[in-house]
Structure formats: structure tokens, C-alpha cells
Amino acid sequence: MYIYTCTEKKKRVGVFEKGECEKMEHAMVIFENVSKKLGNFTLKDITFTLPKGYIMGVIGPNGAGKTSLLHLLLGLYKPMEGTIQVDDKEYALEEAEILSEIGVVLLDELYDGSRTLLQNGREYGRFYRNYNEVLFREYLARFGLEEQRKYKKLSAGEKLKFQFAFALSHNAKLLVLDEPTGNFDPGFRKEFFQILRKFIADGSRSVVLSSHLTEDLDRMADYILYLEKGEVVFAGDIEKLREKYRLLTGENYKIKLVHKEQVIHVEEGTYSTRALVKHWPGYEYDSALTVTVPTLEELMYFMTKRRSK
Amino acid sequence: MGEMIIRDYFKAFRWSKFKDVFWKGGFGIIYMGVIVPFCGGFTEKGEYYVTFQMICLPVLFCFISCFLHPMELPKAMFLCPMSDRQRRDYVVQSCVFRICFTGSVGVVFTIGMIGLGLCDVVSGVALLGNHICLALLLCGFSERKGRTEEERNRSLLEHAGLRSGVEIVDALCIILCSFGIACVLCWDTTPAPWVKWVFLAVVLLVECPLTAYFMMGWKAAVERAISYEASNC
Structure with missing residues (x-):
């Protein structure tokens, strides 16, 4: 099943079927039929749009293609087919312009381990026309990082904090964050999300955040892109997605009464059965069933089960 | 960009980076600095040892720079x-700077040897050619760090085919020539006058064409370096 989202300026329209996607007027990121082969792995026909002022969560099991997708977004990989636009610019024509507007947090060791944080900031800040060292130092202090410390002496979480500080210090319009939250302590995670909320508050900036921690995305993300085996399982407004599915819990024979076309996956337990179903507005479920809105984790779980079946 | 390239070049000369090279190439340094001079009899006179080291040091510098x-x-x-x-310009210019700088170290040492009377002009020209070929061969194509020998060979075969064989032959010629000239200059026995002409001929007729052939793949190497996919996938 392919679902795509199209949203007009300042107005969420929701989840669309493939082929119905219209071009957005104020989009931060547009992927249009993007395909990329990387060895034995292929990202197939990726299409989604992220409007300005929103946070998109990229989720999926290990090896689904999340990092490859982010690499495409960052211009590290060139698509074999399709087009990628960031803030109405294309990589082929305005790569430097695009990259000057992107702040990055990746799991890789991006910076020079033998240099201090300040030196690293200066080193790479010189490429950004809007790099603000004062702001960078402020963020370092706020995140509890000593600017004279060597990069290699930082822990994994601190390295990500450093990258985050740098990403925020050159007036980026788009933040691309690859699974940063897993390495943050709970205290900083809260601050991290506050900063992200503030970052997008003026409606002109966006965030693409890949994470395994779906709880965080449940709270934070406005849009969800769910990848599996290099394909988009769904892409859309998180609320619309939640509206589209229901989790049923109850006796097996009651669940079997649900229309077959609705059922995505059924998991039979010893005492009760759970099923993820497509929610048809107005459809009345058996009163003996417990009907809940699925969390992202539950959605991911059932979708993965269905596909592996 | 020029200032940035020069700064980045010298920035790489840090102990943290250098010590990796030192431990990896430590045996080479001991071999060329102690074992070869003693076994080769280049320590009989101080000036022979100095001459030998003045031939070896630019070669060593070239290897260090390559790493x-x-x-x-x-x-x-x-x-x-x-x-x-911009990335292409950066890679090309830094590569040219690297070749020129390492090559010029060889030039300075060789001219110094001629000036000090440690070396005649014919051997000096042969040494110069040797150093320049080595600088082009090593600094022009130094592969990215962390690659295993197997990966490097596979990459060379995939991208270069015949060039990998040419590289080996060229490198052998350079090493043999350097060592041969060192023997000519650092032994008491004066060889026949044509010997140094043979070395010069090897440099001009074998090394230079092989290096030129190898350099034909330089553009592709630059393209690989500026593509994240090509250099990392």
C-alpha cells in the first residue's frame, strides 16, 4: 500500500493514494519518485512532501533505508531516478545553496577528533555564510560542552550534542537528524525536543528526524515516513494516519467478523487476539471489541508483521 | 581557497596522525636509516651516509605525505x-600543491647535494626525475585511509585495470633507481661512467612514460574523490 501526503500552504489535507499527490507551494522537502540502488539494496519510488514548519519522523526497522534516504536528502547519494527538492532548489543546480540551509546530526564521526570543539566549529563554520560563532559557543555552554575539549574525548551522546550545536549555529532552515535521541540522557532529550519545537515555531523551518524511539515521534512528529525494505509503507500526516487505522483487541471470532479488506494483520494470543485494521469512518465495530487508536510502535509492529508474512 | 589548502596541508602534520604513520612505517625508517646504510657500506664515510640520507629523506617524506x-x-x-x-577545485588544487611540495623537497635536497659536491649533475637529474615521478605516483593517487590492501587492490583493478600493474613496475623502477644511484654515489669504488647514464635513461625512458601513463587516470581519481558514493560505497 502506498499512501502519500499532499498539504497546501498552512493547511493539512492528509493522506492521499499514490498518484494523487499535488505539488506543494511551500514545501521544504519534495521527493518525487526517487529511486536509488546501493549494492543489493534499493530504495524504490520514494515520494513524499514535507511542508515548512513541521517535523517529519522517519521510521522503519533496521535496514529499511532510513539512513540511505537521509543521505539522498543530504546530497551524499545522487538519485538514479526522480527528483529531490529542498526549499525549491535542486541539488543538480544549487547544491551549495541547499547545503548551506541544512543542519546535520549523523551517527558518523564527522569532525576532527584531535581538534577542540571550538576549532572544529571554526574549521567547518568557514564554509557557511551564516555561521555564528557566538551562537555556537552559547549552545556549547548550554549543552554542557567545554569548547576547549578535544572532539575525540567526547562520549557518543556529547558528540551528537556538539553536532546539534553546530547545526543550530548557521541559521539552517532544515535540520536532518539521524537517530540522535537514543544517545541522549532523558534530561537533554526533553531540552532537545523543546529546541526543535522552537526551531520550527516560525513556520519557515522544518526537521527530518529518523528514530527508533517511536514514543518521541508520537509526541513530536507532525508527519511520518515509514520505510520498509527500501519502500514507503506510508507517508503522511500523523493524525491522519492514526485516523486511518484502529487496533482491535478481543476474542478471535469477533475479530474475524471484521470485513477482510479492512484487516492488515491479526495476532492471535492465548487469551485475546489483536488486529490492526483500516478504519472506515462510520463503521461500527462489535461492542465486545476494544477499539483503540494505535501508537506508532503498534503501527510499525503490525505493518512489519504483515509484510514479513 | 589557496590559503585553505595550504592550511589543511600543514594541519595534517600532527603527532596524532603522524604516529600512525610512524608505527606503520617504523620498520621502513629503521631499515633505510640504519640497516641499509650499514649493510650497504654507506657508513664508511660521513659524507656517504649524508648523501644516502639526502636521497632517502625526500622519498620518506613522499611516503609520509601520501599517508x-x-x-x-x-x-x-x-x-x-x-x-x-568547488570540491573538485579543492581536491585538484590540494593534490597539485601536495605533488609540488613533496617534489620540491626532493628538488631542494638534490640541488643541495649538487651544491655540496656530493652528487654530479647527471645523477642529480636522474634523482630529480625519480623524486618527481614518486611524488606524482604517491601523492597524486593516495587512496583514502582505512582501506585494506584487498579493498585497495580490488578498487585499483576495477577502476584502473592495467594501471595497477604499471604502478607496481613504476614503483620498482623508482626504488631500484634510487638505490642504484645511492650505491654509485656512496661507494668508494668508482663505477664505469656509463652506469649513471643508464640510471638517467631508466628515469627518462621508463619511469617518466609509466608515470605519465598512470597519470592518465588522474581525472577519474579526482572524480572518485569528489563523489561520496564513489569513494565510500
């Missing part, structure tokens, strides 16, 4: 706001 300055861009630089053209 310290691989022809690659760090991942962070692919994420910095630069166009492909």
Missing part, C-alpha cells in the same frame, strides 16, 4: 555548502 594527505574529502566536507565544482 597524511590521502586524496579524499572527509564526510563533513560533503555536507558543507560546496558545489561539485
